[in-house]
Amino acid sequence: MKRIVLIVLIILLAISTKAQINFDAPFDYFLGARITSVEVGDVNNDGLNDAIAISEYAYLDEDKYQVFVFIQNQHGQLNDPIQYSFADSANGDAFLKIGDFNNDNLNDIVV
Ligand SMILES: [Ca+2]
Ligand SMILES: [Ca+2]
Numbered sequence: 001m002k003r004i005v006l007i008v009l010i011i012l013l014a015i016s017t018k019a020q021i022n023f024d025a026p027f028d029y030f031l032g033a034r035i036t037s038v039e040v041g042d043v044n045n046d047g048l049n050d051a052i053a054i055s056e057y058a059y060l061d062e063d064k065y066q067v068f069v070f071i072q073n074q075h076g077q078l079n080d081p082i083q084y085s086f087a088d089s090a091n092g093d094a095f096l097k098i099g100d101f102n103n104d105n106l107n108d109i110v111v
Pocket of ligand 1: 042
């Protein structure tokens with residue numbers, strides 16, 4: 001009987017300590033481009049993670065070979081992207097990485 005009570009207590013404890021996770025509704029953002037790489041990191045040093053994506057092929061020429069920087073605002077939403085061009089010099093998919101590559105304590109974006 002002691003064993004059954006102990007098992008019930010362990011199960012109840014496990015249930016009560018289970019984390020409650022809630023997600024906001026997803027949203028779509030049409031870029032008109034084939035995204036080949038996405039990274040998450042704080043690129044404006046405000047303590048909030050941002051999302052960065054890069055494209056190669058696109059329906060519109062102005063969306064080809066672009067870095068799309070989505071800055072997270074104080075409400076937890078992503079602002080419209082800031083776009084930067086990069087040169088078409090790769091033979092294959094392009095990728096990006098976020099990290100502090102020059103040791104100045106600020107994240108950098110490498111394509
Ligand atoms: Ca940020
Ligand atoms: Ca840096």
